[in-house]
Amino acid sequence: MVNQDLVDVFKALSHPIRIDILDDLKKQPLSTGEITEKYDVSRYAIMKHLNVLVDANLVLIRRKGRVRLNYLNVIPLQKLYNRWVSKYEAPLAQGLMQLKNLVEEREEEKMEQTTERKVDSFEIEQEIVIQAAKETVFKALTQDINSWWKFRLGEESSTLIFEPQLNGRFYEDWGNGEGALWGTVTYFKENEEIRLNGLLGMSGAVNSFYSYKLSEDDNKTVLQLTHHAAGILEPHWEEAHRHGWNELLFVHLKNFIEKK
CATH class of the missing domain: 1.10.10.10 (Winged helix-like DNA-binding domain superfamily/Winged helix DNA-binding domain)
Structure with a gap:
């Protein structure tokens, strides 16, 4: 910045x-x-x-x-x-994490007792600027996704695979024919836009769609994320996905591309 x-x-x-x-x-x-x-x-x-x-x-x-x-x-x-802010957190990290874990455990117990899923929806829009050409960013979103997409539904050693084509799958391979589907490609235009339908860690009666749009501006790429979800949602899912996308795109993807 x-x-x-x-x-x-x-x-x-x-x-x-x-x-x-x-x-x-x-x-x-x-x-x-x-x-x-x-x-x-x-x-x-x-x-x-x-x-x-x-x-x-x-x-x-x-x-x-x-x-x-x-x-x-x-x-x-x-x-x-x-x-x-972040560089000053290290000395307090251990104590804060212990407190955080304790509070979260208590909150989870309360939610299990008092919270029910309800029909709802959310929309997330984020935009980041990456110091690289569109072709480089598009390659990272597809061919290189296993290198920067840090979230896993299975073991940390599992492999993420993106099939860059219409009806291609974005999935996590656990080996022995096991795995999890993160999304299916519903629109694919090379170096321009990708749209997918996928639950992204949610479960149940949910429709979830997310897309990436790329535009180039003076040797930089503007990456525009849109994520829409509707159905029977848990209250924390929107905030979890908002922070999750921020971490994936701004921290992991951006650093992976710009530090190569």
């Missing part, structure tokens, strides 16, 4: 309404009209705030017909965290 990017992010976070808008978008994407209804200011003022957030890449705009939907993009916040 160059210094001007940092300036834009800090500027975006300097106004309480913009912070509140980001909190609202953390829950779900909202149209500009829906955001305006939440605040006692004019639509023009909200548009100005949104433009500042867009300039800082904290909000992504996607259009559905005549409606402008605004999505939270957590990548710039992750960059701030990595630059100033």
